[in-house]
Amino acid sequence: MEQTTVQTNSLNKENLNILITDPVADVMLNTLKEKGFHVDYQPEISKEELMKVIENYDIIVVRSRTRVTRDIIERGKRLKIIARAGIGLDNIDTDAAQERGIKIVYAPGASTDSAVELTIGLMITGARKMYTSMTLAKSGIFKKIEGLELAGKTLGIIGFGRIGTKVGIIAKAMGMRVLAYDIMDIKDRATQLGIIPVTLEELLKQSDVISLHVTVGKNAKPILDEKAFEIMKDNVIIVNTSRAVAVDGQALLKYIKSGKVYAYAADVLWHEPPKEEWELELLKHERVTITTHIGAQTKEAQYRVAVTTTENLLNAIKELGVQF
Numbered sequence: 001m002e003q004t005t006v007q008t009n010s011l012n013k014e015n016l017n018i019l020i021t022d023p024v025a026d027v028m029l030n031t032l033k034e035k036g037f038h039v040d041y042q043p044e045i046s047k048e049e050l051m052k053v054i055e056n057y058d059i060i061v062v063r064s065r066t067r068v069t070r071d072i073i074e075r076g077k078r079l080k081i082i083a084r085a086g087i088g089l090d091n092i093d094t095d096a097a098q099e100r101g102i103k104i105v106y107a108p109g110a111s112t113d114s115a116v117e118l119t120i121g122l123m124i125t126g127a128r129k130m131y132t133s134m135t136l137a138k139s140g141i142f143k144k145i146e147g148l149e150l151a152g153k154t155l156g157i158i159g160f161g162r163i164g165t166k167v168g169i170i171a172k173a174m175g176m177r178v179l180a181y182d183i184m185d186i187k188d189r190a191t192q193l194g195i196i197p198v199t200l201e202e203l204l205k206q207s208d209v210i211s212l213h214v215t216v217g218k219n220a221k222p223i224l225d226e227k228a229f230e231i232m233k234d235n236v237i238i239v240n241t242s243r244a245v246a247v248d249g250q251a252l253l254k255y256i257k258s259g260k261v262y263a264y265a266a267d268v269l270w271h272e273p274p275k276e277e278w279e280l281e282l283l284k285h286e287r288v289t290i291t292t293h294i295g296a297q298t299k300e301a302q303y304r305v306a307v308t309t310t311e312n313l314l315n316a317i318k319e320l321g322v323q324f
């Protein structure tokens with residue numbers, strides 16, 4: 001479809017309308033107001049109401065609740081910027097925005113440290129069966145549970161970006177041998193960090209622990225599919241704080257049940273909340289630990305997300321030629 005350029009003539013601070021449709025941190029709201037922008041804060045607006053009012057706004061600011069779908073973008077004739085106070089764009093129709101020449105700003109990387117720390121926590125939880133042990137302790141049963149040690153084991157990182165790289169550095173400090181695979185050329189960067197770049201097949205064959213840190217679309221084909229499970233080592237621990245679709249859930253259930261997969265520890269599900277029968281069965285399995293997508297949910301990460309998104313939004317407003 002042909003790209004149409006947004007009209008930016010005669011835009012100024014007084015006639016630029018900003019609509020915030022999800023709860024955002026005070027720092028964002030206050031900064032926009034202090035700069036003198038006209039901001040409507042409607043953190044619980046329904047889709048129907050949004051459809052009615054969107055044509056009055058130049059900028060929409062969302063977190064994860066509001067879905068900025070094609071119909072909203074098409075109805076929003078004045079829209080010039082979509083700001084997502086977050087690290088991903090899953091809830092925005094980026095194709096529809098691009099076709100209209102609407103700029104999207106967000107805060108990739110703002111929650112990297114929080115996601116890295118959760119990943120290491122999940123890795124240890126899986127290896128030491130901490131969830132089972134804690135559940136027993138809480139029910140008054142003080143029984144010893146044997147797990148696995150991570151030092152001396154091989155960790156395979158799939159997706160050697162911001163989070164994957166930091167997880168690798170920490171794992172090395174824990175005494176692990178670290179392999180990494182990415183679709184990009186990571187050879188020099190990995191080698192400099194003492195991390196071994198490998199093919200996916202080598203990683204699957206050699207790893208005692210596999211940790212996924214890929215950016216993949218909602219409909220991507222799983223990286224850990226039936227064939228991948230077949231060539232993995234026995235007793236492999238799998239950690240996933242990236243996207244559930246990177247793993248074939250039904251194949252995972254099969255290999256968890258057979259005992260080949262020692263533990264699966266993840267922060268993401270195929271459906272959040274879960275709905276498929278196989279997904280619920282997997283979730284209930286004692287060697288499966290799932291957290292409720294809390295990778296970015298720390299005070300520090302949420303503050304950085306708000307500050308970075310606000311800075312990026314203000315820069316985008318300046319690019320429209322608006323003085324403030």
Ligand SMILES: NC(=O)c1ccc[n+]([C@@H]2O[C@H](COP(=O)([O-])OP(=O)(O)OC[C@H]3O[C@@H](n4cnc5c(N)ncnc54)[C@H](O)[C@@H]3O)[C@@H](O)[C@H]2O)c1
Binds near residue numbers: 164241294295
């Ligand atoms: N659980 C959470 O709350 C939480 C928090 C932060 C990030 N995340 C997710 O973690 C993932 C990684 O984030 P990041 O900031 O490190 O991203 P990033 O873009 O820095 O790194 C992702 C890496 O994955 C690689 N990649 C993409 N497809 C691949 C494939 N098929 N095989 C191998 N490598 C592939 C890319 O080349 C890139 O190097 C993302 O999916 C992100 O959404 C989740």
